[in-house]
Amino acid sequence: MGAQSLGAIFIRVTNLENSIPFYSALGLRFRGIEEWDPGRGATFFLAPDHDGFPLMTLIESDQVQVVDYPSYNLNSTHVRDMYRDLELSGYKLKPIEEWTSPWNHHIMFDVQDPDGHLINIIEVIPIQAEASELSS
The missing domain is CATH 3.10.180.10 (2,3-Dihydroxybiphenyl 1,2-Dioxygenase, domain 1)
Structure with missing residues (x-):
């Protein structure tokens, strides 16, 4: 349930x-x-x-x-290409950011819709565990 x-x-x-x-x-x-x-x-x-x-x-x-932060994000596998296409189309974008956690590398940016809603676009790239970690 x-x-x-x-x-x-x-x-x-x-x-x-x-x-x-x-x-x-x-x-x-x-x-x-x-x-x-x-x-x-x-x-x-x-x-x-x-x-x-x-x-x-x-x-x-x-x-x-409208709030001043994204309420959700959308996953993408080609964030940089998507950023370029949206920029060429004239949409309002925040700069691309990158950060890494112990499990994933993240590439993301926020884009503003016509009413000002922010949408976060994110690409999550898993970090491969080293062979020694897998055998532990």
């Missing part, structure tokens, strides 16, 4: 037509716009194009609250 997986992330935006191209540029797959009561929502797939995987849904609202 209990939660089994993430179902969806909901993000309030002021204008779906301004936000859809941005989230598509992040590599998310746009499913469509739905009429809700009240307002409209736009859904994106975060994984293969079928239900059962987490979704990201933009909710059009005149009550958008």
